[in-house]
Amino acid sequence: MDPLQSLHIIDLLREREAEFVRVWECEQAIQGLLQGAFRFDPPPDLPSRAKPKRRRPADAVASPRLRRLRPDREQAYRVEYDCEGTVRTSQTTNGDFLRSLLELDPPGLRVRRVDSVRLDADGNAVPVDLLWQREPEPGL
Amino acid sequence: MAKTPKNMEPLSFVDIVMHADAETIKAAYEARVKVDELLAQREEAYRRIAELESQVETVIGEEGVFVFPTPPLPVAGLPAPTVKPAPAKPAPAKPKPAAPAQPENA
Known part of the structure; x- marks a missing residue:
């Protein structure tokens, strides 16, 4: 979820909370008038009162698997990612960090693909295997 | 409009006129109008x-999650708000037993 969506949800929840305060005020005023003798009808069917759905294991987001480097022929991971609208590449040997990054998938730093690379005699990174690639998002 | 509770017999017009004084009837009428107004506000x-809540679910993209x-x-009719228990106050320190009085040297 992107930060704008989160902010929008926070705004909606604040407004919802204010409406609940209004419900409470009305109920208190009625009970004040009738010395607590009023019996309220149950609240209407709200989405929040619906039974929460249980996610089937198949629906859960699979943790991205990224295999370890093969020391005999691979020396680093090359990561291609979007950062502030620009595609950049970087290299790392830290597989644990990379796996956490793929799992978190922060909107400000979206990994596009990960390759394993070996360094040639001149120190240039030569791709070996494609290890992970983002699936195209629906509608794109 | 406020509903008559199920276990109460509704009062007829004659019951009201004959068994209550004018001031009570007037106050009851005003309270009833006010209650109906408040119930409409609650419903709204x-x-x-x-x-x-529907808008939140639209943003999330899935219902019931x-x-x-x-x-x-x-x-x-709804669960009570969750109140965090107040942190336990430290027990007041026990007063130390008074030191035995020293005999005064006269």
């Missing part, structure tokens, strides 16, 4: 809450 607030917080104040 719930309509708005349903609308806001988002766990909505409980109402901030206790309202009829």
Whole structure:
């Protein structure tokens, strides 16, 4: 979820909370008038009162698997990612960090693909295997 | 409009006129109008809450997944707000037993 969506949800929840305060005020005023003798009808069917759905294991987001480097022929991971609208590449040997990054998938730093690379005699990174690639998002 | 509770017999017009004095009837009428007005406001607030919750689910993109917080104040028919227990106050220190009085050297 992107930060704008989160902010929008926070705004909606604040407004919802204010409406609940209004419900409470009305109920208190009625009970004040009738010395607590009023019996309220149950609240209407709200989405929040619906039974929460249980996610089937198949629906859960699979943790991205990224295999370890093969020391005999691979020396680093090359990561291609979007950062502030620009595609950049970087290299790392830290597989644990990379796996956490793929799992978190922060909107400000979206990994596009990960390759394993070996360094040639001149120190240039030569791709070996494609290890992970983002699936195209629906509608794109 | 306020409903008559199920276990109460509704009073007829004659019952009201013959068994209550004019001041009570007037006060009861005003209270009834006010109660109906407040019930309409409560209903409108719930309509708005349903609308806001639907909007949240639209943003989430799936129904029945988002766990909505409980109402901030206790309202009829819904779970009470979760109140965090206040941190336990440290027990007051026991007063130390008074030191035995020293005999005064006269």
